[in-house]
Amino acid sequence: MAKLVGRERRKLRIRKKISGTTERPRLSVFRSAKHIYAQVIDDTTGTTLAHASTLSKDAKADGTKSDDAKAVGKLIGDLCKKQNVTKVVFDRNGYLYHGRIVALAEGAREAGLDFLGTQRHGDGTSD
Numbered sequence: 001m002a003k004l005v006g007r008e009r010r011k012l013r014i015r016k017k018i019s020g021t022t023e024r025p026r027l028s029v030f031r032s033a034k035h036i037y038a039q040v041i042d043d044t045t046g047t048t049l050a051h052a053s054t055l056s057k058d059a060k061a062d063g064t065k066s067d068d069a070k071a072v073g074k075l076i077g078d079l080c081k082k083q084n085v086t087k088v089v090f091d092r093n094g095y096l097y098h099g100r101i102v103a104l105a106e107g108a109r110e111a112g113l114d115f116l117g118t119q120r121h122g123d124g125t126s127d
Contacts, residue, residue, distance in 0.1 A: 007093075007094040007095065010094035014091065014094065015091070019043045019089075020040075020043040020089055020091075021042070021043070021044055022042055022044055022045070023087065024087045024088060024116060025043075025049055025085060025088055026040070026090075027039075027076065027088040027091060027113070027115075028093055029091065029092055029093050029095065029104055030093055031101070034065075035053055035068075036054055036065070036069045036072055036100055037051070037052075037053040037054075037072075038052050038053065038072055038076045038104060038108075039052075039076075040076065040079075040083075040085060040088060049080070049083050049085060050076060050079035050082075050083060051076075051079075052075040052076040053072060054068045054069075056075060059071045059072045059075045065100055067103070069100040069104040070103040070104065070106060072107065073103065073104040073105060073108040073109075073111065074108070074111045075107075076107075076113075077110070077111020077112055077113045078111050080111075081111065085113075086112060086114055087113070087114045087116065088108075088113050088114070088115060088116070089115075089116050090115045
C-alpha cells in the first residue's frame with residue numbers, strides 16, 4: 001500500500017508543475033503489470049487527442065514488455081503526427097524514468113515527438 005501512496009504523492013507533485021496546452025499537450029503514461037498505456041491530453045479543454053496501449057492491435061511487438069512499450073511510443077507518436085502535434089510535455093505519472101517508461105519515451109522520440117520536461121541525465125539536466 002505504501003508503494004501506491006508514494007507514487008500518488010509523486011504524481012501530484014509532478015502535476016503541480018506540468019500541464020498540457022493546445023500547442024504542447026501532455027503525454028501521460030500509465031503502466032500495469034502486463035500493459036502500458038499512453039495518451040496525449042490537452043488540459044485547457046480537457047480532451048484526449050490520441051491514445052495507444054499494448055492492447056492496441058498496431059502496438060504489439062514480439063519480445064519483452066520494454067519492446068512493447070517502445071512500439072506503443074512509436075504508435076502514439078504517429079497518431080500525434082496525424083493530429084499535427086509535434087511537441088509534448090512528458091508526464092511520467094509518478095513512475096521512475098526507467099525501464100518501460102524510458103522505452104516508451106524513446107519510441108515516441110523516434111516517431112518525431114519533441115519532449116519538454118524529461119530529465120534524461122542523472123544531474124537533473126534535460127535535453
